[in-house]
Amino acid sequence: xTGVVGHAQTGVSPGDETALRRLLPxxxxxxxxxxxxxxxRAYAAPEAGRPLRVVGLAFFTTDLTPRIYAYKGRxxxxxxxxxxxxxxxxDVVHHYEPFGYFSIDLPGFPRQFAGKSVLEPFxxxxxxxxxxxxxxxxxxxxxxxxxxxxxLAREFAAAQALP
Amino acid sequence: MTYTFRLRxxxxxxxxxxxxxxxxxxxxxxxxxxxxxxxxxxxLSLDDLAALDALLEEDAQGTAPILDESAMLDLxxxxxxxxxxxxxxxxxxxxxxxxxxxLSVVYLxxxxxxxxxxxxxxxxxxxxxxxxxxGQAYYLLILxxxxxxxxxxxxxxxxxxxxxxxxxxxxxVVPARxxxxxxxxxxxxxxxxxxxxxxxxxxxxxxxxxxxxxRYIEPFWxxxxxxxxxxxxxxxxxLLATVFxxxxxxxxxxxxxAGLGLLSNLTMFRIKRWNECQTCKLxxxxxxxxxxxxxNISVSECVRCDDCERLYADEDKCxxxxxxxxxxxxPTGR
Numbered sequence: 001x002t003g004v005v006g007h008a009q010t011g012v013s014p015g016d017e018t019a020l021r022r023l024l025p026x027x028x029x030x031x032x033x034x035x036x037x038x039x040x041r042a043y044a045a046p047e048a049g050r051p052l053r054v055v056g057l058a059f060f061t062t063d064l065t066p067r068i069y070a071y072k073g074r075x076x077x078x079x080x081x082x083x084x085x086x087x088x089x090x091d092v093v094h095h096y097e098p099f100g101y102f103s104i105d106l107p108g109f110p111r112q113f114a115g116k117s118v119l120e121p122f123x124x125x126x127x128x129x130x131x132x133x134x135x136x137x138x139x140x141x142x143x144x145x146x147x148x149x150x151x152l153a154r155e156f157a158a159a160q161a162l163p
Numbered sequence: 164m165t166y167t168f169r170l171r172x173x174x175x176x177x178x179x180x181x182x183x184x185x186x187x188x189x190x191x192x193x194x195x196x197x198x199x200x201x202x203x204x205x206x207l208s209l210d211d212l213a214a215l216d217a218l219l220e221e222d223a224q225g226t227a228p229i230l231d232e233s234a235m236l237d238l239x240x241x242x243x244x245x246x247x248x249x250x251x252x253x254x255x256x257x258x259x260x261x262x263x264x265x266l267s268v269v270y271l272x273x274x275x276x277x278x279x280x281x282x283x284x285x286x287x288x289x290x291x292x293x294x295x296x297x298g299q300a301y302y303l304l305i306l307x308x309x310x311x312x313x314x315x316x317x318x319x320x321x322x323x324x325x326x327x328x329x330x331x332x333x334x335x336v337v338p339a340r341x342x343x344x345x346x347x348x349x350x351x352x353x354x355x356x357x358x359x360x361x362x363x364x365x366x367x368x369x370x371x372x373x374x375x376x377x378r379y380i381e382p383f384w385x386x387x388x389x390x391x392x393x394x395x396x397x398x399x400x401x402l403l404a405t406v407f408x409x410x411x412x413x414x415x416x417x418x419x420x421a422g423l424g425l426l427s428n429l430t431m432f433r434i435k436r437w438n439e440c441q442t443c444k445l446x447x448x449x450x451x452x453x454x455x456x457x458x459n460i461s462v463s464e465c466v467r468c469d470d471c472e473r474l475y476a477d478e479d480k481c482x483x484x485x486x487x488x489x490x491x492x493x494p495t496g497r
Contacts, residue, residue: 040461072286073289085211099276102389118218136365150222153207
């Protein structure tokens, strides 16, 4: 893995750090991984004589699924996963959606994702609530979270399998 | 005595043992399902990874059908509303028009809250459009609006827009004695206000990147029933004012009407006029939209409501036909 650096220079901006801290409060520190699945890794406190342990992953949907447009552009969502491919939390950071204020901005929208495995459908109307009159917004936000989470979980599993 | 004592003690020990066993086993089970803080979750198994690969393939190829059942239903329902609107327009039938207006208010308004909005202008500026798989009905509505405006004029404003349809229906219910017609000189100036609103909204968007401004310059959010106290108050004022000045919002304030008004200058099939229209004022008086000025119809104000067209097709009212009849009845003998 390229880009994983030591504790001192993690490449995480203070703004991102604050947002990450909200979703992964138990992490000791974060590092930015700049490859084609740009994401963050959350680490446990370093223990002497043992390699750093990853306790969580996080990504911005705008990094992993930049081509998913909602009603008015991309929805910037921060998604945190555990190392077993389960969503730990979702935070809708920024969007231009006109009907966002009564759909994805409500706390109930991100809350539905917590605890879901990437193997679950993440399908609006099935396991994610549809918000009538804001369909395009909710569909696109959900699709971005689903596709990004699956990609990152897969990449991480592959990276773990490598020595 | 000692026998019962022993029995009781034995029973209580037994119960204690059962409780202890239950307590520990439940504790173990819950510890198994909920890993303790700091314990890493089990990594994805090989079977999980195979399943995940299949899902990723699905995501990449978009095997989820673009036209699923609900999308087909949306398209079909919107199609019915649009086809009926065009049908009522081509038939020039007032009763069909009322049905078309009701369909728009109920379906495009309260069911779907799907109206062309200034946000669509913002989206066009940023070239930021929704994925086709989420919004086929949205694209159909936008396409219909643009095409019908070029072909016939602001048909969207006059029939499809749920808010415009709502105020037109209001106008049919509210007694005519409440009505105040703005004087001509004022009306001619006020019609430009909507262009000012459009330009101001676009400038504001370019500077601030804030799309939410739509809530304060358009009442269309009302069909979502999600508003704050300021929005509801502004809406109440607007609807109250509409009781007195009919179609107030559409005529003077709607930024989308302004945009479509600009586009309507390309209109292909315009309302035909007779020679007699040079002097006759009948249609001008009938026009709810203040679009007729003597012989001229202002395309950008006209929403193709059919009122004047119905009138001048009426052989008992339109001077064109009355004069023809008189010519035909004139004695031909010298």
